[in-house]
Amino acid sequence: MNFLAHLHLAEPTPELVLGNLLGDFVKGYPWDDRFPRPVWKGIVEHRAVDAFTDSHPEWKRSWDLLPDHLKRFAGIVVDIYYDHFLHRHWELFSGDEAIDGFIDRVHGQLREVLYLAEDEVAEIIDMMIRERWLESYRTLEGVDQTLKRVSQRSEILHPIFEAAKDLENDLKEMEGHFLAFYPDLIQHVAEMRTEPG
DSSP: OOHHHHHHHSOSSHHHHHHHHHTTTOOSOSSSTTSOHHHHHHHHHHHHHHHHHHHOHHHHHHHHHSOGGGGGGHHHHHHHHHHHHHHHTHHHHSTTOOHHHHHHHHHHHHHHHGGGSOHHHHHHHHHHHHTTHHHHTTSHHHHHHHHHHHHTTOGGGGGGGGHHHHHTTTHHHHHHHHHHHHHHHHHHHHHHHHSOO
């Protein structure tokens, strides 16, 4: 999953919100002294969400929709589209919290604890907040801009520059995959939090 979904699934405390965002940036085993325990808990949850997502049959069906030159980037491309679908169907999964209020809340929480992240990662998160990346998932134009921005991070990622154009005829089917998948993910996270230890 991408940023919006990880933040949506996080328990609403600043440290856990940050940890759920850091999962893509932090390597190594958890529970050392790099972070407070609640941040590590969020990182571990992020990793568990990614593992569940990558093994889910609906996510794999979305992977199958990608042309061959994009399949190796499915973890980026599909996850960004899934954030768009989450944005589009926010009211199904969010209770009473409107999307704009949610984004403002998590931005405030992240600012509170951004000093806990390494400088390079803190800069990325600060840019995400300042440039309102989470809001960009609202529209397909924003998704296209996001994919283009990500594609410019390295030459290896260049094939996803035109991913929006490559997938424009498959989005309705992918949206169906997301709507079947996301309730399972929410349930998985809830069950994970009730397990001992």
